[in-house]
Amino acid sequence: MTERHSVLGDFVASATRVLVRVALAFEPLAPTAITLFMNQQLHRYKEGGVIGDYKTHTKRLGKYHYRVELDMDL
Numbered sequence: 001m002t003e004r005h006s007v008l009g010d011f012v013a014s015a016t017r018v019l020v021r022v023a024l025a026f027e028p029l030a031p032t033a034i035t036l037f038m039n040q041q042l043h044r045y046k047e048g049g050v051i052g053d054y055k056t057h058t059k060r061l062g063k064y065h066y067r068v069e070l071d072m073d074l
Helices: 002-025 027-048
Strands: 053-062 065-073
Touching: 002 027, 027 053, 027 065
Parallel strands: none
Antiparallel strands: 053 065
């Protein structure tokens, strides 16, 4: 029974390492994903009449560091 747990533990550990490497490989695409997510959320406010118009832009400054510019008409 302990051998089964160790095999499962080894599998989970190796799968975690692979997933972390894959996630880090796509990190430079994060600004696009951030901009799309913000546009999606702000569109809901625009349809509800809370804001008039908006513009978003995300720039990657470095690894895990971003500048998000948000221009809204309230």
